Amino acid sequence: xxxxxxxxxxxTATLFAxxxxxxxxxxxxxxLPPLPYAPEANEPHIDxxxxxxxxxxxxxxxxxNLNNAIKDYPQLATLAPDALLGRLPExxxxxxxxxxxxxxxxxxxxxxxxIMGGKGGAPGGAxxxxxxxxxxxxxAFKGAFNRAGAGVFGSGWVFVTxxxxxxxxxxxRPNQDSPLLDGARVLMGNDVWEHAYYLKYQNRxxxxxxxxxxxxxxxxxxxxxxxxxxxxxAI
Ligand code: MN3
Numbered sequence: 001x002x003x004x005x006x007x008x009x010x011x012t013a014t015l016f017a018x019x020x021x022x023x024x025x026x027x028x029x030x031x032l033p034p035l036p037y038a039p040e041a042n043e044p045h046i047d048x049x050x051x052x053x054x055x056x057x058x059x060x061x062x063x064x065n066l067n068n069a070i071k072d073y074p075q076l077a078t079l080a081p082d083a084l085l086g087r088l089p090e091x092x093x094x095x096x097x098x099x100x101x102x103x104x105x106x107x108x109x110x111x112x113x114x115i116m117g118g119k120g121g122a123p124g125g126a127x128x129x130x131x132x133x134x135x136x137x138x139x140a141f142k143g144a145f146n147r148a149g150a151g152v153f154g155s156g157w158v159f160v161t162x163x164x165x166x167x168x169x170x171x172x173r174p175n176q177d178s179p180l181l182d183g184a185r186v187l188m189g190n191d192v193w194e195h196a197y198y199l200k201y202q203n204r205x206x207x208x209x210x211x212x213x214x215x216x217x218x219x220x221x222x223x224x225x226x227x228x229x230x231x232x233x234a235i
Contacts, residue, residue: 028067029077030103032060033110037117045211046116047200055113058195062105062176069098081107082234085180104176107235108157108189115188115224118217126166127218127225134168135160146209148172149192159189162228180235185228188221 035055040048070076073092076084081103084091091099122138123131135141148170149158156174161184168187171179179186190196190212197208227233 028064028071030063030066030081030106032063033113035113041117042215045214046197050195050197050199053199054191054195055109059105059109059113062102062109065098066102066106069095069102080234081110082180085178086183088181100181101176104178104181107178107180107186108176108191110235111186111189112191115217115220116215118215118220120214120216121218123218123222125222126229127222130162130166130168130225135170142213144170145190146206149190149209150206152192155193157189157191160187161185162187162225162233164229164231166225166229185233186235187224187228188216 032055035051038048039051039055042051066081073095076091079087084099084103085107088096088100122128128138131138131141135144145158145160149172152158152172152174154174156172156177159171159173159179161169161171161179163185171184173179190209192205192209197205201208201211224233
């Protein structure tokens with residue numbers, strides 16, 4: 001048996017090596033999409049260091065873990081990540097949970113980067129009308145969304161799902177569970193894992209939830225809404 005100090009050292013080395021290793025191993029069918037803006041684009045509400053670590057290490061690790069999980073199942077590599085989640089019950093038992101977590105992490109973060117980098121404000125057009133109709137208007141929607149996000153115990157997400165008919169609903173989820181698991185489409189969502197906000201907000205998740213609205217790109221969200229209604233929204 002190894003001396004205790006060596007065990008501790010090797011555990012520490014593994015812990016610190018993980019993010020870099022994860023990024024280096026990202027060869028496979030799934031790829032980390034680049035951030036669609038500079039890491040400081042969401043300052044001061046979300047700091048550049050959080051964006052960089054979140055994208056380059058956390059999201060990269062989900063992609064690497066997903067590629068690693070399916071490497072012995074080449075037939076799965078042809079599936080888009082939303083299809084992989086939608087067909088989770090058909091997957092081999094041995095990889096079902098790791099795919100749920102890491103394909104979930106991949107699609108959730110891919111959506112998340114896409115809808116930020118904006119200046120907040122309010123949506124217009126058909127999306128504004130749907131928010132009015134299904135969620136009681138923008139202010140009521142923001143309040144309910146922030147309460148749902150604050151109410152996620154531990155790590156998770158708060159999403160808005162959208163049906164093909166354009167109907168909106170709040171959908172909080174634990175861990176990296178995606179509404180795609182249930183066959184729903186995701187209009188938008190906020191990441192309430194501590195890694196999304198801890199450097200700047202520490203334990204003040206409600207402050208992060210409130211500030212997040214200032215970085216939304218409503219034009220991108222409106223485009224997702226149109227795609228959902230057209231049946232072309234993937235992740
Ligand atoms: Mn995250």
